[in-house]
Amino acid sequence: MYIYDSVQKTKRKFIPQRDAKVTLYVCGPTVYDDAHLGHAKSALVFDLLTRVLKANGYDVTYARNITDIDDKIIKKSIEQHKSIKEITDFYTQAYHEEMSKLGVMRPNIEPKATESLEAMFELIQKLIDNNHAYKTEDGDVYFDTSSDSEYLKLSHRIQDEDEKMQRVESSSQKKHSADFALWKSVRDDSISFDSPFGKGRPGWHIECSAMIEKHLAQKDVKYAVDIHGGGADLLFPHHENEAAQTRCATNHVLANYWMHNGFVNIEGEKMSKSLGNSFFLKDALKVYDGEVLRFYLLSTHYRSNFNFNEEDLSASKKRLDKIYRLKKRLFGLSHNSERTAFQDSLLKALNDDLNISASLALIDEMISHANEVLDTAGKHKEFKKETLSNLAYIEKVLGFGVKNPYEYFQLGVDEETKVKINALISKRDEAKKAKDFATSDKLRDEILAYGVNLMDTPQGTFWEKI
Known part of the structure; x- marks a missing residue:
């Protein structure tokens, strides 16, 4: 398996540091507002x-944090x-439901x-004791x-004078313009926490x-985690500062591999609330099924910026439809669990830094071949x-095709209908069982009037939206 390291740029x-065991940490949401498509990506x-x-046989310990202390949360x-708890509980639950x-x-x-x-107090105290932090x-x-000779080597960044001046103005008591807060004191009656450093809030x-x-960190290994991930916008300053804190307070390098996903753009513009084009996930889910969004958002390589638009989403859904149409042709049958050449090829593609384009091409080819064989005479057991x-393997590894195929083709029909x-x-x-075919035909016409197709199968009668 190969991973593109955002820091080494290759x-x-x-x-992994331990055979068959992987530790992964990803920066999660700050729960003061609804999740947007960037969070989803x-x-x-x-x-x-x-x-x-996991498909490669690794035992994965995956941690993703919830930031429930933040000035934006307090403001809301x-x-x-x-x-604070009412705000953070509400948005945490909404985040979980939408991700599900x-x-x-x-x-x-x-x-x-x-x-x-x-844990934060302990780390801050170590940094003070090691002369890497000051009050x-x-x-x-x-x-x-200035105490960390490796600072800025993660992001390969050189700070310009404008940025330094901007940072100087934020606090006249900082020793250096680039220094960042570990603990922010609070002297008024706003939200604060008691600490060994006085009342305040963490940086x-x-x-x-x-x-x-x-x-996640183990004492006898070099890296605190095998893989650290997050959005591309977190590389600096967030991940740069994380890495500095960890190496200066512990015996660990923060991560062996760094992975960063690209931005989500809407019709070509970077998602930004300041631009007024932030697209909340909850709104997208009102219009599109979650699996349709999953397929679409994963259809572009994770490191690329993603341009969200209706035309591409519609084309993406048609590609997902093909998986379900094949699944529908085989509905009700059992499958074996033997490894296939297709599964080996799919995993090989994904092992190349999650090469989704190659993976989807393999899936398209498999579906096309399967339909050709099934169209020929023969039982093909x-x-x-x-x-x-x-x-089933596609469902397990990619999360595509998880629904009953007949129910999938009912998407867009409201629950009342x-x-x-x-x-x-x-x-x-009931009419068919009673051999009341006149009533059965009449009911069939009523059903078809809803703009659906009916399929009578050995497993029962199913319908789908036309």
């Missing part, structure tokens, strides 16, 4: 990575006259900032970037380093089992 053969990328690692709690609709598996560990304060007269604690970067050290096994159609089908079944 594909590297993946070798990142969650899907690392869900796919986890699935591929004041605006809505709600407690996309088929994103929950991580093994999902630490919250509010539950990790002691100001106002009670803030800053990381001393943004410290929580991830502390959580990784607490939940073993071929059908092999094809079903391939479809579904209930009416299913009730008419039940009445029609």
Whole structure:
């Protein structure tokens, strides 16, 4: 398996520190607002990575944090006259529900900032003791970037004078313009936490380093985690600062492999609330099924920027439809669990830095060949089992094709209409059993008037939207 390392800027053969065991940490959401398509893209990328690692036989421990301490959360709690916990619980639950609709598996560990304060205190104190951090007269604690000779080597960044001046103006008590906050003192009656450094709130970067050290790092290995992931916008300053904290406070290098997913653009514009074009996932899910969005958002390589538009989404759904049409042809049959050449080829493609284009091309080729064989005369018993096994593998590794194929083709029909159609089908079944064919035909016409097709199969009567 090969992974593109965002720091070394090259594909590297993946070798975990411990045989068959992988540790993965991904920066999760700050729960003060609804998730947008950028959150969805990142969650899907690392869900796919986890699935591929498992398909290679690795035992994966995956952690993704929840940031529930943040100035934006406090601002929203004041605006809505709600407690911090009410705000964060609401958006955390919404995030989980929406990710579930996309088929994103929950991580093994999902630490919250509010539950990790002691780990942060411990890390900050180590940095102070090691002369890598200092406390100001106002009670803030800053990381001393000049004490770390490797600072900025992660992002390969050179700070310009404008940026330095901007940082200087943020606090006159910092020793150096690039120094960043580990602990921010609070002297008014706003939300704060008691700490060995005084009342205050943690800096943004410290929580991830502390959580990784607490939940994933092992004393006898070089790297705190095998893989660290997140959006491309996190490389600097967030991941740069995480890496600095960890190497200066512990005996660990933060990560062996760094993976960053690209941005999501809407009709060519980078998603940004300041531009007024942020596309909330909850709104997309009102119009499109979660699996349709999953297929579409994963259809472009994870490192590329993704241009979200209706035309491409429609074309993507037609590609997903082909999986379900093949699945429908084989509905009700059992499959074998034997490994196939197709499965080996698919995993090989995904092992090349999650090469989704090659993977989807292989799937298209497999579907086309399967339909050609099934169109020829013959029972094809073993071929059908092999094809079903391939479809099951796609479902397991990529998360595509997880639904009942007949229900999939009902997408876009509201629940009230579904209930009416299913009730008419039940009445029609009763009429057919009673050999009342006149009533059966009449009910069939009523069902078809809803703009659907009926399929009578050995497994029962199914319908789909035309």
